Amino acid sequence: MQQFSGFLTDRGSKYAVSGGRVNSRADVKAFLKNLTRDKRFAKATHNTWAAILPEEGGVKGDDGEAGAGMVILRMLDREDVTGHIIVVTRWFGGTKLGGDRFRRVQDAVHHYLENAELESGTC
DSSP, rough: EEEEOOOOEEETTTEEEEEEEOOSSHHHHHHHHHHSSSSHTTOOEEEEEEEEEEETTEEOOOOSSTTTTHHHHHHOOOOEEEEEEEEEEEEOOOSOOTTTHHHHHHHHHHHHHHOOOOOOOOO
């Protein structure tokens, strides 16, 4: 699991981004369970995620941040990243972000794609 935190805040909300290899829905479930074993992530307001699975295609979860999983999924598709999950975590800071919340999700995914160790194409 690769994790990046402390690189993005907006009006009090703090973000982290995590990711790793997955090949099935069972892998996705295990990854999310492992992530939320850390109390910080378990208590986060949102853990939105997406992955493009080699056999099943795109899967996503919004965790209460409606539409955020689709943002991540589209970015994975554009970058041709399969077999890899990306989870954007948000700790709400008290101020609603409106549409900017999607920009912050994009910023977090960009940060991950630029800094994580990924193979080109399929991971």
